[in-house]
Amino acid sequence: MQDAALPEVYQLINEVLHYQLFSVDQTPITVSSLVIFLVLFTALVLVSRLVSRLILARTLRRLKIDETKSYTIRRITYYLLVLLSAIFSFQFIGIDLGGLAVIFGLLSVGIGFGLQNITANFIAGIVLLFERPIRIGDRITVGDTLGDVIAINMRSTTIRSLQNIAIIVPNSEFVSTQVVNWSHSDLKVRLDLEVGVSYGSDLDAVLQSLREVAEENPRVMKSPPPEVLHRGFGDSAWNMELRVWIQSPEFQFTVESELYCAVVRKFRERGVEIPFPQRDLHVRSPLPVPIGSGESGDARAASA
Secondary structure, eight states: OHHHHHHHHHHHHHHHHTOEEEEETTEEEEHHHHHHHHHHHHHHHHHHHHIIIIIHHHHHHHTTOOHHHHHHHHHHHHHHHHHHHHHHHHHHTTOOHHHHHHHHHHHHHHHHHHSHHHHHHHHHHHHHHHHOSSOTTOEEEETTEEEEEEEEOSSEEEEEETTSOEEEEETHHHHHSOEEETTSSOOOEEEEEEEEEOTTSOHHHHHHHHHHHHHHOTTBOSSSOOEEEEEEEOSSSEEEEEEEEESOGGGHHHHHHHHHHHHHHHHHHHTOOOOOOOOOOOOOOOOOOOTTHHHHHHHHHHHO
């Protein structure tokens, strides 16, 4: 009985696999063709990823191509290989792309309204890869987010913040909003440190101290040279400013801390005071009030 039941099972499986789901331009789409398409397309996508990440990456590394350019070439190659994989998979199961384009054209209006954000982010991602306003490794500020770019994908860009947190930002944000790129064309960054000193300080000692603080820090660049400026007179202090250049924005906060600490130590050695905020309060004595003026006023009010 088991042998007799096997042909029926095979027949049932065969009917399921050849069951027509729908047709595209007079081409029947069955369960088997759909399975073949998914398996073939998935395999080709995996091969495309392998080619772009391993083979192409090694080739570009041997050619000594810049890392940002190499990343752009690999991403574009991957997208093209995925597109070719889709075309080949459709052709393999006998679907004419001309008829498929007509169907996609009819569906594009309805899909467009529901996928506007995804489409905008995808196009923005392509713009980022070709125009390269931001690159892998750049330190950028988008809104309140400060961090380093670690990946530019089809829909979003990944930024690693200074707290080592991965932040996913939609690609359209980089096209439609203002982006601060700290290392777009030149990694050098100028730091402006504001310092207040009391009016009774020795001005020459203040200027010399700030110059020495900049010169003694190994992270501060010698060219362009540091500058010390007097920016005006505050309520309780001279407003001084120390301007220095560093080689990379990566060390911005570290260098600022080192310089501020060095300023405090240097000022203490030379007796330069950093004043507290001060306010002068003038107290005036009250005006004399004539005696009896209150009583006469009350009497006049009672008589009235």
